[in-house]
Amino acid sequence: MNILLEIMLATPFIGGLLAFIGGKVHRWVRYAVAVTFSFLTLIEALVYYNATIKGVVWGSLFGSKLVLQTNPISWLFLFIVTAMSFLIVIFSIGDMEEDKIKLDSYYMQLLFVEGAMVGIVLAGDLITFFMFWEIMSWTSYFLIIYGGKKSVAAGYKYIIMSIIGAYSMFIAIAMLYVKAHSLVYADVAATLAHSSATFVVWTVVLLGIGFFVKAAVMPLHTWLPDAHSEAPSPVSPLLSGVLIKMGAYGLFIVLYGFLSVQLAGNIMPSVFSTPILLYIIQWLAALSIVLATFLAIMQEDAKRLLAYSSISQIGYVVLGIATGTSLGVAGGLFHALNHAIFKGLLFLAVGAVIYRTGTRNLSDLGGLVKKMPYTFTALLLGIIALAGVPPLNGFVSKWMIYEALLQKKEVFLLIMAFIGSTGAFLYVYRLIHSIFLGQLPKKYENVKDVPILMQFPIWVLAVLTIVFGIFPGLAMNVIVKGMKLFGFKPIAYTLFGFPQGTAMGALKVINISAVLVVAFVAAWVLFLILSKSRKVSQYDNYAAGQVVTPELKYNYSFGFYMSFGRVIKSILKLGIERIYNYWVDAAKVFGDYYMRRVYTGNLETYNSYIVIVVTIAAVAILLGGKLW
Amino acid sequence: MVKMILIAIVAPLLAFSIGLSFMMIKRKVVARIQRRYGPTIIQPIFDIMKLLLKEDNISHGVIFSLGPIIAIAGSILSVFFIPIAGLNMLTGSGDLIALLYIMAIGSLGMALGAGDSANPNASIGISRALTLMFGYDLPLVIIVISVALQYHTTDLSAIVAAQANGHWALWSLPLSAIVGFVVTYGALGEHPFDIITAPHEVATGPMVEYGGKHLGFLMINHAFHLYVEIALFVDLFLGGASNIFIFYIKMFAVFFIMMMFDEVLPRFKIDDAVRFFWKWPTVVALISLIIVLVK
């Protein structure tokens, strides 16, 4: 049984190599191999449902054991990784066309990223974790830059920020290694339990920077909008749905696997009964919720909009995880799952639209609901889930986070979380409106819905939004069981929601949805009784008597929230990215300047360097080996 | 079981009739404020019936038709989560926070349908509606949080119960109540926040392409909407009621005061409306919230 853990880790890597080799034979061999191996990984992952395995040693390095493990929390993320990867592989077959771009290594990279993420989730020690973390970074970099010319710059930004984040983690890991000489999670936890507060804080902060870069929490998010929007359509959901969750997973492991709320509370002051470190994380998360929402509202590019939305939603995940209460952490973890589902769905659906229309500029699209009804319906479910409207899944997890914050009386964070959710209405509506509603441009009159290979993953995810929305207990089974292992008090839950007492109110999603369905049916019946309506063309439209012709663009989609933009102008001006760019430019100028002063190309200068060194040495000798 | 079904049928009808009665009264009262005679008291019924009985209806597509239906379904759904007169209905299945989002279902459906009408006026109207919603949501959530913290629960029926015997939140949280009153204007799209439908600018906004039975449905939905928003205010701040008449009286009082201001106010520009909501109501609500926190 335990050997399967290593097999599972190896499966995607082997599959990737085989897909690469098989692709030389025929492209369908490549597809078959990729689908088979990603499906195998999914099956292997499902085997470990609710299992807890500790310490499968698979090697050792520098005296620290390399360990694999799994527990329900890992399983949750494992499920996200493997299921999403499987669906994305299927979608890729439909979406990535061989004749447009060369795909020699695309599936290899895809499976490698999957394998790396499986490795991260299964890692039982920090070296394994870090190793797979880095592998994930560079393999996903190659996936991002499959998206064409612009994506290269985006990928560059991504990989540089990833490396910075990873090295920040690296320092923390090295500090821990030096202190404990073992990086197995349990040993790390034991070490931190007996360390000074400064050490703990530094460790957590340095690790946290790494996770925050990947999870795109606000001051470190600047790679995400570019990378997510420029990446090829099937890669964006992988990045947004799965990859950034690794940051959340890492944060969870660090905060509750290594530290614990009690421990953190012992060594640092508390605010609102939260250790100050967690409180700061909460604020960062809340800021990214609000600011990213504002930015998402102002986007004109469908994928960029979704990318900013990802920042905002991952803010909820981090906010939930950082609350430190059972309800909040469970909500955060659940939201990670939900966000993977609905954001994956949205990116795939938008990918389907891009596949058919070739553009993701919102103001160029419109009216596609008549042409792509299935994609529309799926995307509708996705945005409802994203906006946190019952009865779909996004609502339940957000509700849990709100209640947890309310219980802790962290009202300002709660207000920000609420605002982000209301703002989500704005941008999701903008998305669906500009793509599917409004006037259909003439050039898209012959657009069809996407092929079944692309429909399938979209609809699987769409069904999952409903399933996890109405039956949150399914996910809670795993989460609550896993959290018990991390020392959390289990929360009470039912299959359909949460009874009174868990939070400050009760929730039973099945009732909401049942009443909604009944009310809907009643209204619909009334509607049908009345005289039938006749379908009119989109050009038969009120325009104060003006005759609308296809040549006339009679649509409102550019600058949809321009008036709102005026309200938040001062906030939009802040521009974290500009600050970064400023410093990078300054560093470049400085580097160039000194280089021109040092490597002048003049031999005399070079020779004088030798003399300077010798002189310094002579001075050192005269001073008896001391320069100061 | 029978009682449940009975409630399930009666509650929406009750809500509708209350809402409708407000619509009736409003037409008349507004006319009187404007020194007019005004229509007959049951004029809204004529309007709705006429619209429903139109011989010809147009549709721009399935979503266009679904819009009003989802809107009504969402409104009916929210009716069940607002306790009236001792009837708690579904408050055990979804608390105050859930209610805030349940109330959004109808708007979302409406927005979808309006969007499908392929008319830029509708799009502008929706854009304004959502922007305004973003605007008033900030003070709204703050006051909701204040009330929830005041009574240590988010269960609306518990909040109502805690306000029994005249211990209204209006007395304990007067600032929040004032803000809640202002927010209700925004939520109902009344003056000065009727920027969404502003007929002279965007030709009734989202409803621009709706006519016939669709428009009739939207008017029905408006009745529900009136009921939901005002009933929520009454439940939050005026302690609900033990029987339906007192509840109606309280609602009527709120609505009447609203109308008094309503018709004499001009219209905000949309960004000014947001700025307004994010300025004074937010500040006042925050003060109230801090008072609750400190207490």
Added chain:
Amino acid sequence: MVNIANPILLVVIPLFFTFLIALSGSFLKSGVKYLPVIAFALNLVVSLALIPEVVKNGMVIATTAGFKPPFAIDMAVDKLGLFLSIIASLLGFVASVYNLFYIDEEPQEKFHALFTLLVAGLTWMIITGDIFNLFVAFEVTSIAAFGLVGFHRDKGAIEAGFKYLVMGSIGGSFLLIGIIMLYAATGTLNIVDIAQKTSHLTFQQKLFPFAMIFTGLGIEGALFPLNAWLPDAHPAAPSSVSSILSGIMTTAAIYAIIRLTNTIFDFNQIYFFLMIFALLTLIFGEVSAFFQKDIKRMLAYSTIGQTGLFFFAFSLNTVNGLQGAFMQMVNHSLSKGMLFLVVGGMIMQVGSRNIDDFAGLGRKMKVSSFFLAIGAFSLMGLPPFFGFWSKLKIIFAALQNANAFLVASVVIILLMSVVEGAYFFKLLQVMFFGKQEKDVAVKEASYGMLFSVVVLGTVLLIISFYPSPVIDFMHKAAAEIINKNYITLALKLGGL
């Protein structure tokens, strides 16, 4: 049966072939190019044959001319020397195979003679047990390198060669001064013998020769600010030569510094200064590399940076640090050697050294660019390549007894790694995803050239995926050096 496990052969064989090439050039004509291949194949066999001996005894010592040390010149191969000499032989072999297809310029016999001499000198420098021999090997290497850098005889090559020559000969003079001061103080030239006699010397007496030797070797070993010749010379040289220069020469020079510092000059005060040198080298190398448009120049600056990195690890003066330094040396030699070979093939196809002209090569020269990516990843220290393990070790070692300065240095190292990532990824993205504007007919490099690349790449991949033998070996080697086992072993085996 001749015992081929004799370190002297490592020097003698290539030297012999050097003369053979020079002599036979006139009548063998183009056939002369096969001679270096034979020489280094033999060398490789010899160095591999040394492995069991070294593993068994810890060291192999061979003496010349029938005298006993310290009067005779001796060759001492311990674990580290063995490893480096294997790499030197391997790189020499691979590069000479590469030369078969790469060098078509006349005079061929002079190139091959100098090339063989270069590698011979480097091997000599690594395995010698005598400091004057070190100087001679240094000068042999240098002169061969001067000639090879100027081999193309175009404007840039001549200028680079001249600058290198001036700086190199100044360096040689300083090295000689240092050696002679040591001789003056101890009266012997054998390293082990000196090591035993330096104990009574005062710190300043030791410091003076050290400073001179450090300056001399530092010029060759690309330590800032003595490395100004390097970014000129490496690009100017033919790529196979750059590969040797970058892969082995800096490593060998740093090896010599490590060997002498740890064996002869037994002082702790100096390491702090060395660390500053190392960090400066690192910073200036990496940052300058970032601004380069010329790919070989970029790689040359990168070499400076890498040197700084492993010199830093050495200057930690702990077993772990030294182990990290050795691992990084191995990584650097293999990766950078491979990169220069790959790039050489690409330059041949593209006809330009400008990075922008490399656009789209990833699709046309798949094998080459694949190995270039691997080499770059290994240098950046991305897992699962060997560079990751060495960087991990270096950082772990640096934080072992962390003080504020070390933590700051770690931050600098990692920052510079980011810069390194920045320029390597820039290169990769241009190669794999850039659009070629010029319409150049680009083919894959010839199989012979690919062979060399693939051999190095495979070795790199093998040690990447099975790092533990190398890591353990390096740990032992580092422990031996720190614990001065070199002296005890040499004494036991008659190295004195």
Added chain:
Amino acid sequence: MEKMTEEQVKSIANMLRKRSLWMIHYCTGCGAMELPPTMTSRYDMERFGLAPYVTSRQADILLITGYLNVKTLRRVITVYEQMLDPKYVIGFGSCTLNGGVYWDSYAVIKQLDRYIPADLYIAGCMPRPEAVISAFRHLMELIDSGKADGYKRYKRNLAYYKENQRKVLG
């Protein structure tokens, strides 16, 4: 029985329709001047359930307030066709009857009824608000008795109307 019920439904519907007439706020000529007093406090047409509405989809009455030139006619036809059945047209002022003072203008159409079916005309230049209200009352009676069937005529004689429209509009 079935027929009876249908009749009854129709009469109820007509009763409802006449109590709630929504007028599109589309002003073509100078006659629109007379509408503000009709709407506001002095005469308050809301008494009869009349209200100005904005879009063609929502309205029941199309009030042609004054002369129509060729350019406007195109818009008026579009608006009329966009309105939902049942819909009514009132020609307002002499211009809609015979061109009024513009009887010899090449750009003004003389007789509204040739292009869209008018249920009712209000004579006068200008008709007073009293006359307007009287016309509305009259229209209500027509609706109640089922005689206001302009929209049916339009459908029946569509070819005729289209032909006339085409002649003018080209």
Added chain:
Amino acid sequence: MIYYVGSFLLIALGLYAVIIKKNLIKILIGLDLIASGVNLLIISIGYVKGGTAPIFSRAGLKASMMVDPIPQALTLTAIVIDASEMALAVAFVVLLYKYYGTLDIKKIRSLKW
């Protein structure tokens, strides 16, 4: 002692020439001066005042009176190396003059940064 001072003066002079002089040939002369200084240094280390050549076959010669032979061997080696280096350098200078038409080191800086 005078030898030491002399040799270091030579080295310093050579360094001065290498750094300050613009002419390539003068730089080479500087290099040669350094080399000579080093050679002088080596010789002077082995020098014993009043000593003789270290020829063991001559009888009655005390070891302490002999000049140390090793430095002399070293010097020979060093001279050979210097000579070959200088030859190479002169070849370079010839080629440089061909390409740049000047011997001014300030003008020969096409490789930089």
